[in-house]
Amino acid sequence: MNVLITSAASATAQIIAGALDSGHTLRLTDLPENASGDIIANELGHESETDRLVAGIDAVVNIGYQGQSGSNTHLMDYHTRRMYNLLQAASDAGVKRYINISTLKLFQDHEENLVVTEKWRSDPPAEDIELLVAHMAEYVCKEFARDRLIQVVNLRLGWPFVGGSSSGADETAAISHGMIGESAAVALTAQELIQWQDIHVQSPVDHQRFITKTAARLLPELAGRLSS
Amino acid sequence: MKILILGGNGMLGPWAVKAMQDRHDILLTDINDPYPEYGGKFQKLSVDDVDGVVKAAEGMDMIVNLSVLRPHRKVAFDVNTMGNYAMMVAAREHRIKRVITTGPHYQKVGQQYEEWDFDLNPDMPPAPGTRLYAHTKALGQEICRVFSERHGIQVITLLYYNMKHSWNLGGPEAPVVYHEDMVPFSTAWQDCGTAVQAAVEVPEERLASKNEAFFIFPDLPHRKFDNEKTRRVLGWKPRYQVERLWNKDSRNPESNLTEAF
Structure with missing residues (x-):
């Protein structure tokens, strides 16, 4: 599968790219100020550059949380206007699936x-x-999902991201790097998804904060590694 | 009341200013110069200039955002989305208790509602879809909602659809056509302006929540959209009923007689 990953210079994108690299053909992109090496510099504007960026792509993995840094207005612009441009271009190009990497921190005040x-x-x-x-x-x-222009998986990940060592006792929403990469990988090919599909994912930890039954049901390859 | 008006020199702005300028202390802002007839305070300001909006809002009791930009992809986001962000940051910074924002009906009830349903009302969950104007305005409204919930700022959203001059019901783009199908959400410009005044002046105790939206149109018989809440809560009374568009009895008889016989 040809997969475009946005905000490719970010830590989250690198974790996901590492997990997808062996099974997919990756196209990495980021804003010009962040892009280097294999990462294609792209402003995600509404002109033809964004159309070319998504040409031939089967799925997009978009880093929707902490993929960018900068001023408040830059972040608002990136996550509204540029997301719109990317989704419009992807929809026009017939991209079938768009995985938005979001965060369970949106529920942290509960x-x-x-x-x-x-x-x-x-x-x-x-x-x-x-x-x-x-x-x-x-x-x-x-x-975009509501208008049935593209199928969106909204993958809300736990926090913090945990590398090699186990999470701390009070990190009840933690997610491992392995779980991040694997959940993105299986979300690319999952079959039983509706047009707009929220999925919550975190690692099984003591006093686990978030329920992951939807992930276990819809991403069966993950089921054995999620809390039952 | 001291009111900051953002984007006040567009289509709606002059009518809102006319309705309010003798009743309130207005600072009008826009990227374009005001109409020559406007004799009040004016500051050139782009609504997406967050720092500029924050500065202009100092000492204000209320902010009214009338800014609109439809067709251009970047500017639409700058004005319709970032503009409301700027307004809410300013309201938070200066502890301004009420803001008024405006937009099209379909930032709330998009095509998926409009093409299917009746009795559409402004308390329905927003479903704007991806049409640029509706989408960017809806994002702006969502920013208002989040700030309102977190900071207790009263947000009043006035939603319009089809505006008409009372003396020319055809509007700027097409000649008037009587007694055929019409947009069942049509409002005279003068009444669009007095609705802003009503939103500015409505007592807080009449508002059910910190985030209230209203459809602004006179009584129309179609029952496609519902304006009951607007009349009940805002106490807004439109002067023009645009009745010639939907009532054949209001046509001029060919004989110029009353046709009563």
Whole structure:
């Protein structure tokens, strides 16, 4: 499968690219100020450059949370206007699937004892620009799915991202690098998805905060590694 | 009341200013110069200039955002989305309690509603779809919602569709056609302006929540859209009913007689 990964210089994109590299043909892109090496510099504008970026692509993996840095207005612009441009170009090009990498932090203000699932409304704080724009990116994606222009998997990942060592005792929403990469990989090919599909993923940890039954059901390759 | 108006020199702005300028202390802003007849305070300001909007909002009691940009992809986001972000940042910074924002009906009830359903009302969950104007305005409205929930800022969203001059019901793009199908959400410009005044002046205790939206149109018989909430809560009374568009009895008889006999 030909897969485009956005914000490719970000840590999240690199984890995912590492997981997808062996099984897929990757096209990496980022804004010119971030792009180097194999990463294609692209502004995600509304001109033909973005059309060329998505030409021949089967699926997009978009980093919708913490893929970019900069001023508040830059982040708002990136996660609204540029997301719209990318989705429009991808839809026009017939890209079948768009995986938006979001975050379970959108529910962080809910008490930990609550059984938060994909059926809960997210609650982004206005004062945290990274979470606000992650929410806005989800909004843009959802409308493209609503208009049935493209099928969107909204993969909300836990936090923090944990590398080799195990998570701390109070990191009840942690997710391992392996789980991040694997969930993106199986989301590329999962079959039983609706047009707009929220999926919550975190690693099984003590006092696990978020329910992952939807991920276990829709991404069966992950099921054995998720909390039952 | 001291009111900052953003994007006040477009189509709606002059009518809103006319309705309010004798009742409130207005600072009008826009990227374009005001109409020559406007004699009040004016500042050249782009609504997407967050720092500039924050500065202009200092000392204000309320912000009214009338800015609109439809066709150009980048500018539409700058104005319709970033403009509301700038307004809400300014309201948060200066503890401004109420903001008024405006937009098209389909930032709330998009094609998926409009082509299927009736009695559409402004309390329906937004479904704008991907049409640029609706989408960018809806994003702006969502920013308002998030700020409102977090900071208790009263947001009033006025939604319009088809605006007409009371003296020319054809509008700027086409000659008037009487007694055929019409947009069942049509409003005279004068009444569009008085709706802004009503939103500015409505007492807080009449608003059910910190985030309220209203469809602005006079009573129309189609039942495609519902304006009951607007009349009940805002107390807005449109002066023009655009009745000649939908009532054949209002035509001029060929004989110029009353046809009563």
